[in-house]
Amino acid sequence: MKNDSTPITKSRGPAEHEVRAQIVAAATEHFSHFGYEKTTVSDLARVIGYSKAYIYKFFESKQSIGEMICGNCLREIEAEVSAAIGQSDQPPEQLRRMFKACTEASLRLFFRDRKLYEIAASAATERWQTVIVYEANIQRLLREVLQAGRLSGDFERKTPLDETTMAIYLVMRPYLNPLLLQYSFDYTEDAPVQLSNLVLRSLSP
Amino acid sequence: MKNDSTPITKSRGPAEHEVRAQIVAAATEHFSHFGYEKTTVSDLARVIGYSKAYIYKFFESKQSIGEMICGNCLREIEAEVSAAIGQSDQPPEQLRRMFKACTEASLRLFFRDRKLYEIAASAATERWQTVIVYEANIQRLLREVLQAGRLSGDFERKTPLDETTMAIYLVMRPYLNPLLLQYSFDYTEDAPVQLSNLVLRSLSP
Known part of the structure; x- marks a missing residue:
């Protein structure tokens, strides 16, 4: 650390x-x-x-330099996702935008330059500190949207919030994690919409 | 072909x-x-x-031999998934068992021997014919469970069946596809249950 x-x-x-x-x-x-x-x-x-x-x-070490580059990149994704959520005040729409922004920002930032993908891949494989912080932050953003949706009555409240958060995070993971995303290019166009729809059906009160 | x-x-x-x-x-x-x-x-x-x-x-070619080995492996997974579904006559339980069997059979058959994983990885990367057939078969099994659940009144019928099938297939994909599964080992214990729960909530009428 x-x-x-x-x-x-x-x-x-x-x-x-x-x-x-x-x-x-x-x-x-x-x-x-x-x-x-x-x-x-x-x-x-x-x-x-x-x-x-x-x-x-x-x-x-070289990794310390890589961590700083990777950290900058992950903070950029996080900021974009946060901004996308902020564009709506309706939790269901926030969730859709979050899913879309996660996918688009990850695609652009991890793969705009194939050589920089390598740093993200090393970071994800070796679970650098920056990655652990980033994943926790994305989960926190997700939890906040879910909590807001429970308060507004848009989302069901029976399932423990932790369980819902983790399950939805797992649904998003192939489009967030660079190692999985490299094998999910065929789906990045449609999956955010199809999966948001599924997730929103699962959240209906 | x-x-x-x-x-x-x-x-x-x-x-x-x-x-x-x-x-x-x-x-x-x-x-x-x-x-x-x-x-x-x-x-x-x-x-x-x-x-x-x-x-x-x-x-x-070498690939023809690889295709036969890979085809045998994929047919074995398919048979296990099919058998798991057959162990229940309740569609929600069938879906749970399907998710669990997909993950367990894929883990065992792709990774019991790291060197055989290579064939599965080549097959998945190059989209060999055996893989295309296999994916279509898994989707068909899933669709049959969903259809049975719609008939029995366990699952909602508003969403087009094709859309539901594809979205749930995308949720299962990280635990079916060997390229994604290699990066999902940390989740193979809990994800099938957590994701089945989410999917079943999304299917409630």
Whole structure:
């Protein structure tokens, strides 16, 4: 468990933040061309023009850099999903929009550049901290929509909220998780609508 | 599109059937130790003690042998799912059993031997004919359970049957398709029950 905002060495003031951002930007660019798996910290050092030791002052491993890139990407998806929910005040419509936004944002952010998919795939396979936080946040957003729908009378209240949340999360998972999504391209057009309809039928009071 | 029961050359009587079975048995054994991707028809010929040309009289490619092995495996899953459905005459219970049997049979048959998983993965990725037939058969079994439930009054009848069938199939897909199932191991214990519950709520009249 790492905390990306904790400096490895003693604080250096604002310059540290800038150097980290510069490393992340250069790494994102390099990974997108040459792939995350094949790139080493030495490769990054050479490209950026820093020594390997200097990079290690800011990131303890290649994975730390990958975690920051991945975290940025996952936070972007989360923000889009949150914004999509915010576009309606009707819980059933919020759920539809959530499903659609999850699928579209994941498709775009994980696959717009095949090489960046590799980072997301490593993160999902190895269950990086950023992924665990992200999944918890998506589940929290889902739970909030369900809770709102229970209060408004749109959704049934008999089933325990935790059970409903988890079951619907499992229905969404193939369109959220990059490892499953790569094998679900044939369904990304229709599945969000078909599955939202099924889920909404399951929620009817 | 191939038909495995059609001889490539002119009919040779019962001996042909035996030779094909012998090749398939030896190939299954060999693939399970050395992997499907890495094995060539020359490797198989050497192991079985036939010439490569002789094997090509019975199978036009390695994939033809793989298709027969995969087809046997998929038919076994199908038979188990069908038997599970047959153990109850109540459509809701049939649906639960179907979900459970799909997951358990797929887990056992695709993953009991990691090397045989490779064939199933190739088949699913390249959408071999056996896979297309298998998916259609599972969807047919599902549709029959849904139809029976509509007749018995257990399931709602407003949603078009095709739409309901496809949506529930999509819910089951991560536990049926070997490519998705490999990333769903954490959920195979609880998901069949949680998702059956959700699906049954969605079907309530």
